[in-house]
Amino acid sequence: MTFVIQTENLTRKFQTYLKPEGLKQSLVGLFRRNYEYKIALAPLNLTIESGQIIGLVGANGAGKTTLLKLLSGLITPTGGQARVLDFIPWERKNEFLKKISILLGQKNQLWWDIPAADSFDLLTTIYDLDHTQTKKWTHELAEILNCTHLLHVQLRRLSLGERMKMEIIGSLLHHPQLLFLDEPTIGLDIVAQNTIRTFLTHYVSTYRPTIILTSHYMDDIAKLAQRLLLMSQGQIVYDGSLSGFIDQAEQKQKIFVKFVSPLKDNITLDHETFLSQGDEFVELEVDHSRVGPILEKLFKSVQIQNLKLEEVDFEEVMRQFLEKDARSRKTFHPISI
């Protein structure tokens, strides 16, 4: 088994300047300032095997991007060790940088003032690639992403989705072994999101790179990732498969029942949550284990015209987790699911 990433007690703290409001405090701040230290990444031990697609998920400020920046060598840790493709990432050796790529959805990596084709030409020189072959590869990628006609348009004149396609091409020019994708579909419309997901699925199945993907769109994670790393307050609180995560989560199921005729008496059910109730319908949220007994009771007591059971999906479980996480923010302990 080959590990592309191994970390040992990897830690990162950030210093933040706290400024109380008001002009007087601004004046005080000229001479004396208060700083606060925030642990963005608590001691973290992690191993990632070659060829895996890892979905890195967590609420804002959970430490996902910090982890990505550390593993790509963009920032230096305040403690611990990491080896990525057998390099210490923050030494930023050229041999290492030629094997990885990082795409930051909220930051342009290409040059704003020139067309993407010119940026790709410069990247070809920077990565010391063959110009003819890279040009061919660029056109191949552009064809798949349906953006060949945009290659010679100044980057600043492209839409967000079009720019992201160019950024993706730029990040793949040198065939990286390890790809860090930080919110690659952020701000894109559904069609553009889908194009990029389809492209990444195709790319991954063909070239088998290792990918660490962060996204707030659970569809990205559900459709692309094989392994899920869930982060909260700088720590990994879940590491496993997506299905395992759903199974472990506290599950509720929604049941919607429409009756043949209006009820004369209210239904009495113990320990269940009524989401809504009318004369001709009832909507319940029940524990997974209680679905059978409740349906049995309903069938015995009323005539049912329509019955709808809503499956618990990954997005819903994640939403519940993130809400729970946000509520527990005041205490600094990892939360369990």
Added chain:
Amino acid sequence: MLGAAKLSIQFQFEYRINFFSDVFLSPVTSAAIEVTLWWSIFKSTGNSSLNGFSPESYLAYALWAAFFARISISWMYDFLMIDEIDSGRVNAILTRPISFYEFYLGQFMGYKFLCTLFSFVVPIGVCSLIHFQVSLLRLPLALALVFYYLILVYTMGFTLAALAFFYNRVHAIPMAKNIVIWVLSGELFPLDLIPDPYKYYLLNLPFASGVYIPVGYLTGRVDSSLVLRGFTSTTVALIFFGTLGHLVWKKGTQQYSGTGA
């Protein structure tokens, strides 16, 4: 580095109005002001020479100094590098197999090469119309010194820009540096007007290599031995600022938080 130089040339050509204003309007305006100033001084005092040099010599100096000064300044790139670090756009360089120093030096030199190529048409054209005491055969050596000096100016700018890793918005620091260089380089007036021993010290500082030595050499105020001294002082300063810049950058990237990504 050649790729970065090419990028900066492409960038300049993208924005034509800005490029032509930068290359022609700015140095021509500056030259016009300085030529008028020296002409007025000689006209009002009625002197036929100052410090042993004729009015024509001063006019030629004023004309060429404006264009050399335009080449030897770095404020645009000082601010650009600070903004790159401040905004986190530096990430695009840090995660690629090229050094930030090398990348922006390439761009800077490409831009300066382009500026020289276009803007020097003006003083060369003026000198072919008006008989000034200028030896154009000396232009290649004068330019060689300025381009060598540019590496130093860039390295100083790079060192100051690296402070942006520690503090936000440090634009005022390179601005102060540029004002000091403006006076010490001889753009404002020929440094030989300064009395000894101050003149001796000024000529031994590397900043004279930006304007005074190359323009003085071109207009016959100084000889090649001072040009050689310019190369030497620039080398010493380059070693000093190169080392300092390397240390500040290394320390800065260690505490960088990857802003905005």
